[in-house]
Amino acid sequence: MTYCVxxxxxxxxxxxxxxxxxxxxxxxxxxxxxxxxxxxxERVFMISTSGNLATSQRVxxxxxERIEIDDEDNLFNVPKMFHxxxxxxxxxxxxxxxxxxxxxxxxxxxxxxxxxxxxxxxQEPELYHIYGEGNFIQATRDxxxxxxxxxxxxxxxxxxxxxCETPLNQAMKCALISFDSTMHSNLSVGMPLDLAIYRKDSFxxxxxxxxxxxxxxxxxxxxxxxxxxxVFEQLP
Numbered sequence: 342m343t344y345c346v347x348x349x350x351x352x353x354x355x356x357x358x359x360x361x362x363x364x365x366x367x368x369x370x371x372x373x374x375x376x377x378x379x380x381x382x383e384r385v386f387m388i389s390t391s392g393n394l395a396t397s398q399r400v401x402x403x404x405x406e407r408i409e410i411d412d413e414d415n416l417f418n419v420p421k422m423f424h425x426x427x428x429x430x431x432x433x434x435x436x437x438x439x440x441x442x443x444x445x446x447x448x449x450x451x452x453x454x455x456x457x458x459x460x461x462x463x464q465e466p467e468l469y470h471i472y473g474e475g476n477f478i479q480a481t482r483d484x485x486x487x488x489x490x491x492x493x494x495x496x497x498x499x500x501x502x503x504x505c506e507t508p509l510n511q512a513m514k515c516a517l518i519s520f521d522s523t524m525h526s527n528l529s530v531g532m533p534l535d536l537a538i539y540r541k542d543s544f545x546x547x548x549x550x551x552x553x554x555x556x557x558x559x560x561x562x563x564x565x566x567x568x569x570x571x572v573f574e575q576l577p
Contacts (some may be wrong), residue, residue: 342491342529343374345389346499346516347456351482357516358389359490360522361531369392375535375548376401376414378408381500382544384461386416386425387537392473393454393491396414400432400453419461422467423479426457430475437473449462459539466541494526495519509538512563517551521562534558 345358358375372394379385390397407415419425433453440451450471460466468480470487480487485505486495502515513536523530532555538547551558 342528343391343495344492344495344523344527345374345391345456345489346486346495346519346531347387347389347458347468347470347480347488348439348486348503348512348516349458349466349505350485350507350509350512353504353538353540353543354387354466354468355509355512355516355538356387356456356458356539356575357513357520358535359520359530360533360535362394363528371533375534375537377537377546377548378547379544380417381475382462384417384459385539385544385546386457386459387487387539387546388429388458391451393451395398395505396436396451397453397455399436400429400455403436404431420461421464422457422459423463426469426471426477426479427433429455429457430471431453432569433471434471434475454487456487456489460541460544462537462544466539487521491523491527494523495505498522507554513538515559517558518565523559523564548549 342357348355348395356375360371360373362370362372377387404416408417412430416425416428419428437451454473455471457471458468469477471477482505486499498515498519520534533551534551536549536551539570
């Protein structure tokens with residue numbers, strides 16, 4: 342299991358993804374699940390993944406290859422974010438279709454979910470959730486964030502805090518607390534965390550990895566846990 346969050350704000354976009362992958366309690370590994378595609382000053386795409394790791398890695402490899410060979414359909418020549426979401430969905434369903442027979446016999450789910458965010462010059466930033474069937478939905482002012490993977494533990498804090506008007510730094514803090522809540526309740530989600538911060542119209546992404554001993558994250562989770570206990574004790 343994994344956990345990824347994408348938040349679309351008036352000021353830009355926040356993306357966070359964990360790196361833990363497990364196929365049982367004795368088979369745990371670390372894999373990157375947040376990826377960046379960018380052409381300076383023209384377009385930027387951030388993609389996070391959950392679900393079947395082999396499928397998601399294959400999709401990303403094909404996306405990179407199409408850019409390298411300047412294929413007619415690639416992320417650097419799609420006219421709109423909508424078409425980028427469509428390209429990713431179609432690429433995934435093509436891959437899954439090749440394994441249909443194996444999926445039925447082995448009962449393995451070959452599908453993946455993707456969060457796609459970014460901006461193309463002259464257009465507004467956008468955020469999409471691409472489902473395992475290849476279809477997708479777009480974030481709106483009513484629903485400015487998406488989650489994939491183990492989402493239930495971290496959703497309450499996002500519901501209470503996140504609005505389109507939320508500043509980037511506050512949204513980042515909220516996303517990290519969401520991850521702390523998830524990791525506290527589910528061992529299948531874990532550090533390191535990959536964090537992407539994109540300010541609208543900048544076409545530059547600040548990409549960081551928070552390791553297990555990251556000082557800021559440690560202070561944040563300690564303060565959040567202590568604050569919750571303090572508020573709880575004051576309740577009538």
